[in-house]
Amino acid sequence: MDRLLHAVFEPGFFSSGPVHVALAVGGVVALVSGIVGSFAVVRGQSYAGHALADISVTGGSASFLVGISPLWGFVGVGVLAAGVMDMIGIQRPRGRDLATGVVRGAGLGLAALFLYWDTTHSNVTGATITILFGSLFTVSSSLLPAIVALSVAAVAIVAVLYRPLLLSTVAADLAAARGVSVRLVGLACLAAIALAVSLSAMTIGTILSTALLIGPAAIGLRLSSRPGLAMAWSALAGLAATWLGVLLAYDSFYWPPSRHGWPVSFFVVTLIFLGYVAVQGITTRVRRA
Amino acid sequence: MFTGFMTNAWLVGTIVAIVAGVVGFFIVLRGQAFVADAVPQGAFAGAAGASLLGINTLIGLAVAALLGALGIGWLGRRGRRDVATALALVVLLGLGALFLSFSTEYAPEIYALLFGEVLGVSANEVLPIAVLAVVSVAAIAALYRPLLLSSVMPELAEARGIRPARVETLFLVVVALATSMALPVVGALLIFSLMIGPPAAARSVTSKPLPALVLSAVIAVVVVWASIVAAYDTNWPVGFFVGAFGALCYAAGRVWAALRGRRPARPGGWRDTGEQGVPAANVRV
């Protein structure tokens, strides 16, 4: 029995400091992404979510230049970009993805510029990799309180707007007729998404940010036709994938070829992908009689 | 600026721009901006893997681009299109992260692949790029009518015996090819700016397909030329200028359309997307 446990959990897993932080931060981020992501997916804003993650990277790289904490660079620019997208009209179906792509292109162009200035002016090598892929094991634990607070804020937005958001997603005219400000609700939702993805982009990288926003949500949507339950499944799936990914990454420390571990992002993404394909294969879009 | 190694840059840049404009026209028409964004990013992972194994980067690029594009098509038929695109993208990126972790001395090349290094294109890369370009444009020319019809009126296309799924797959392959070709020049993260901004601007000016297609390529070429000049002068990454000028094109197109009181035709076709704005392409019943 001991040997089995040892095989699964490499020694030191439960006592390792970085692992604790990774589990905590990863867990929080996964939960938030799962909850907020459900709305992103049904509102057809998956691309927007992905774009916001990358745009917040621009904010992160700019923060080096200006000297503010990366957290506010990521979050501030992310939410700002959400506002810009809304202004361009990302809530309207016509040309929505187009607008997203253009904003993203411009934002990434800026990121390119900032990173170029970063590396030539301040010699921060490897900054590119860190910013783009993030690393769960190197997040500073001092950021944890701020991350939790902002995550709570993102979930709070969605919780408070729960009913108007559902209604305006399903039937905007119905919601408007009842006095719901569809535009405002949509903007707030996009801001919550921006908050969630910028937090995750900063801590776990843009790859995982997108993956955790969309994959678990898609899984949850398939597993339940009730809004609350779908979001719960989504959060759970994201959490499970993240924690399992952390475990596997830790265990992989001595694996070939480089003997310093495979990246967490690879494991988490693969788990999410497998989960999605499995759920797709098992369930189908049938009506219950 | 016009001699020596720069000739390669001008040549390749122009070729890339033409292809991007042509393919991008259909990307915008079909409302598949996300796909145009995702395939290059996924291809980047292939490039990382290829260089690790010592294979020509371009081949790794192409393979990954194809895998990504076809993966999007396959997953998209079983679920939501945007979810499929996102997942295919992150899986490829995850693989890319994995490959990168195997070797540590890669940072500068990554930057180039991500953001573009047009000034670093070597003479022996021009030929493969040109070949891929010709193949891509020829494919689009061959697919022109079925592609146009199935993008704009899928039900009508089906009635005429065209299979939208088949056309879609072929188109995705072309996108993969165009991507692989353009990546070394403009970089993974910004190739799609070329495929989106110029065509969007072209469509704001005219809604007739063939003129819009040509105009789209022309605008893309102008954008690339301007970006090369600017990058040469300031030493800033060319990708920055492509992104910025692409956005400017898009903005100019919208302003133009607003001034003339006309709105560009809906991407994705005549199907009703509903007030809530789920793009029709994402709904699979």
Add this chain to the structure above:
Amino acid sequence: MKRRPEALRGAAPRGGGADAGPVLDVDGVSLWLSGRKVLDDVSFSLAPGEFAGLIGSNGAGKTTLLRVILGLQAPSAGTVRVAGQPRTRRGSLIGYVPQKILLDPDMPLRARDLVGLGLDGQRLGIPLPSARRRHQVDEMLQAVGAARFADTRVGLLSGGEQQRVLIAHALISRPRLLLLDEPLANLDIASEQDVVELLGQVARQQQVAVLISAHDMNPLLPVMDRIVYMAAGRAASGTTAEVVRPEVLSDLYGQHVDVIRVHNRILVVAAARGEGLDVPSPAPVLHEGA
């Protein structure tokens, strides 16, 4: 004909009992959009329990008028009052059934969830599970004949099923006025009759004023108390006998039209040359019955 349970009977609508004023009062409403006069001095009113058909072909301005009444679009001139209240306080007084809603099969919202949102969809926060709420929803679903698919996702429902759910959603908050936008457009004849009958009952028993837009008045003839006939942004309102007459309609259309009654159906036909009935030549039909 199934018996409709008490959900549709009894309890008087909110806002007091039988009060004097009309539930809906549209007065001189005009609207310009992009330089076109979309609505031209439209006036009519509805009393509680009255069933009115808003009839006109596509482009006549029906949907626009509905949007103005709902408060989604401000008129350029004229006023709309619902139970005496101006636009901003209208929300809870009107039940609205749009033509169709999101068809996304992934949307995690069951029929019963959507109906539940009819009770409190505009309120902030997450609803606490409540037996009473669930009971109300169940009753309403039963009343409209939607209990069968109460737990199915709204995106998977057929057109007719979605309709019933939307009607339940609109009725559950006990509105004074019920607006329906082309509800019969996608239904087969049997469903059509069912829906019309259901709505007629609702109007009578709950004293709800019903305004239903359609391009064909014939399915509504059995239950319609009055008709609001629209053409090119202008409207004529009154009983069917008053309005559906050649003089009135010709004036409305701005060209000569004829009204033909066949069995119990009414056909409105434009003359080929604009001078009286000339049946042998193919007459461009503006309006035809079932």
